[in-house]
Amino acid sequence: MSRQQHREELIKFLRSIQRRDSAIKEVDDSQSLVESGLIDSLAALQIVSYLEEAYKIDFGDNAIDPGDLRTVGTILDIIERVTTS
Amino acid sequence: MSTFSDAYRSVSQFHENEKLAGWLARQRIVVWLTPARRRSILFFGAIAVGVAALFQLRKHSAVSTWLEPSLAMLSLVGLAYLLYLAAANFSRLPAAVRRRPQMALHALFWLLVALAWIAPPEAGIWRTVVILVAVSMPYLIWRYGYMLISGQRGKAAGTSFRDHLIYIWPTWGGTNTPIGKGADYLSQCEAKSADAYARSVLAGTKLLILSAIWEGAKFLIGALVFSYPKSPLKPLLGDYGLGIPRMRRILIGEVSAPLPIVWLSLYLEMILETVDIAARGHRWIGILRLFGFNAFRNTYKPLLAVSVVDFWNRYYYYFKELLVEFFFFPTYVRYFRTRPKLRIFAAVFAAAFLGNMYHHVLRADKILVAGEWAQLWARLNPRLVYCVLLALGIYVSMLRQQKKRGRAATAETEATRLRKAIRIAGVWTFFSIIYIWDLKGNMTISTRFGFFLSLFGL
Numbered sequence: 001m002s003r004q005q006h007r008e009e010l011i012k013f014l015r016s017i018q019r020r021d022s023a024i025k026e027v028d029d030s031q032s033l034v035e036s037g038l039i040d041s042l043a044a045l046q047i048v049s050y051l052e053e054a055y056k057i058d059f060g061d062n063a064i065d066p067g068d069l070r071t072v073g074t075i076l077d078i079i080e081r082v083t084t085s
Numbered sequence: 086m087s088t089f090s091d092a093y094r095s096v097s098q099f100h101e102n103e104k105l106a107g108w109l110a111r112q113r114i115v116v117w118l119t120p121a122r123r124r125s126i127l128f129f130g131a132i133a134v135g136v137a138a139l140f141q142l143r144k145h146s147a148v149s150t151w152l153e154p155s156l157a158m159l160s161l162v163g164l165a166y167l168l169y170l171a172a173a174n175f176s177r178l179p180a181a182v183r184r185r186p187q188m189a190l191h192a193l194f195w196l197l198v199a200l201a202w203i204a205p206p207e208a209g210i211w212r213t214v215v216i217l218v219a220v221s222m223p224y225l226i227w228r229y230g231y232m233l234i235s236g237q238r239g240k241a242a243g244t245s246f247r248d249h250l251i252y253i254w255p256t257w258g259g260t261n262t263p264i265g266k267g268a269d270y271l272s273q274c275e276a277k278s279a280d281a282y283a284r285s286v287l288a289g290t291k292l293l294i295l296s297a298i299w300e301g302a303k304f305l306i307g308a309l310v311f312s313y314p315k316s317p318l319k320p321l322l323g324d325y326g327l328g329i330p331r332m333r334r335i336l337i338g339e340v341s342a343p344l345p346i347v348w349l350s351l352y353l354e355m356i357l358e359t360v361d362i363a364a365r366g367h368r369w370i371g372i373l374r375l376f377g378f379n380a381f382r383n384t385y386k387p388l389l390a391v392s393v394v395d396f397w398n399r400y401y402y403y404f405k406e407l408l409v410e411f412f413f414f415p416t417y418v419r420y421f422r423t424r425p426k427l428r429i430f431a432a433v434f435a436a437a438f439l440g441n442m443y444h445h446v447l448r449a450d451k452i453l454v455a456g457e458w459a460q461l462w463a464r465l466n467p468r469l470v471y472c473v474l475l476a477l478g479i480y481v482s483m484l485r486q487q488k489k490r491g492r493a494a495t496a497e498t499e500a501t502r503l504r505k506a507i508r509i510a511g512v513w514t515f516f517s518i519i520y521i522w523d524l525k526g527n528m529t530i531s532t533r534f535g536f537f538l539s540l541f542g543l
Contacts, residue, residue, distance in 0.1 A: 059418035060419040065240075065269065066409065066410065067269065067270065
């Protein structure tokens with residue numbers, strides 16, 4: 001899968017966990033998801049679960065930096081790191 | 086009306102004013118204060134804070150000469166440097182330490198505490214040094230922890246020791262909780278250009294103004310609501326203060342009050358705590374922002390939170406972050422992965438109960454190092470109830486929030502506004518009630534429980 005395809009899948013997932021009062025339409029890769037109010041900080045847990053299930057990422061092996069889950073771009077970087085290694 | 090609200094917005098949101106930010110970005114001082122210079126100032130600030138800590142250590146009852154606190158400070162700086170080397174060369178550490186670096190750090194702390202307990206008085210100066218290092222560690226241990234996390238994430242390799250010293254003895258202040266976390270977070274939010282720095286300075290100025298406003302609010306609440314006898318406003322107000330008794334006085338039976346006043350006192354106590362933490366947090370983050378680190382606020386409108394978990398997230402952000410990074414996430418990613426609810430439950434209890442209690446055990450540094458168990462137990466046992474209730478509240482709230490996520494919001498009507506108000510009131514009530522077990526003082530759990538029942542006329 002290309003980065004663009006991963007991105008589409010990710011946006012689809014983020015829409016399923018978006019805050020009720022803030023719909024995700026267009027989101028920039030460097031835009032902070034929490035600061036811009038698109039998701040709340042606890043949605044990071046669901047992002048972790050999503051990455052574990054969809055990409056078999058084992059966060060238990062490394063210290064998780066919640067900051068790495070803050071933008072679409074940084075989440076895609078994690079996916080790329082795992083899928084190419 | 087809209088003109089008034091526009092004017093209010095332009096004043097209150099002055100930090101977002103593009104023209105003002107542009108003007109400030111062109112000022113010599115802002116251009117001169119490059120990230121490297123700002124970090125240098127913070128480095129010298131860290132040294133000054135370290136020297137101030139040295140003077141504090143000199144006051145410890147076990148100290149007789151300057152040599153002991155000096156050796157203790159040297160040990161603490163030396164330990165910081167060793168941990169920096171460990172973080173920068175993380176992959177070369179023994180596998181056991183690499184897997185559990187925080188456990189290794191805390192094991193070292195407890196080893197020091199044990200040494201302080203068992204060292205005989207004949208050990209003289211060395212015993213005193215161990216005691217001083219051990220009582221200083223609770224302030225530093227989470228900061229050291231952030232340094233190791235940075236190493237674990239592979240982000241410490243290109244950093245210098247100075248980059249870490251600035252948050253180990255932070256010029257911007259704080260408590261045992263590292264305000265602004267560690268090097269990773271600070272780098273993330275650091276202004277790299279004059280334009281970004283100008284915005285950070287404006288945002289910091291706004292927080293410092295807000296801090297002063299909240300300090301003023303505390304002062305007024307004390308004088309007008311609680312009628313503090315020593316308030317400078319007392320001669321002016323005479324008997325016109327409301328005279329609501331503080332909750333502690335009602336709880337220990339020093340004063341009695343009708344039930345509605347007791348409830349009012351309970352809510353006011355929670356509001357006063359929130360205003361107090363907002364005032365202090367805004368000051369710390371305000372100063373940090375003046376140095377170009379545009380960090381999240383410590384407190385962000387918690388009294389408008391519509392859920393328990395939302396309040397917890399907004400009330401004392403950096404304490405919550407500490408619990409999340411050191412307890413919640415490590416538990417969440419390691420245990421019960423196939424059982425989602427149990428997974429969240431375990432992570433929430435690891436953070437809000439275990440981590441919260443542990444953090445407060447360390448806060449009782451002098452009592453702990455002196456091995457005064459009875460005093461430690463008396464001080465902390467009500468907090469066990471507080472932490473259990475907090476963890477349960479957060480867990481239930483998280484599950485409820487998760488169910489709601491992803492659904493489209495309904496249009497705002499009178500009914501939705503009313504529902505929101507009811508939810509806010511529910512959050513206030515929850516945190517006011519659990520605060521009964523967090524109130525400082527030697528009141529026992531049963532005294533506090535009796536007070537809780539009395540709120541319902543029982």
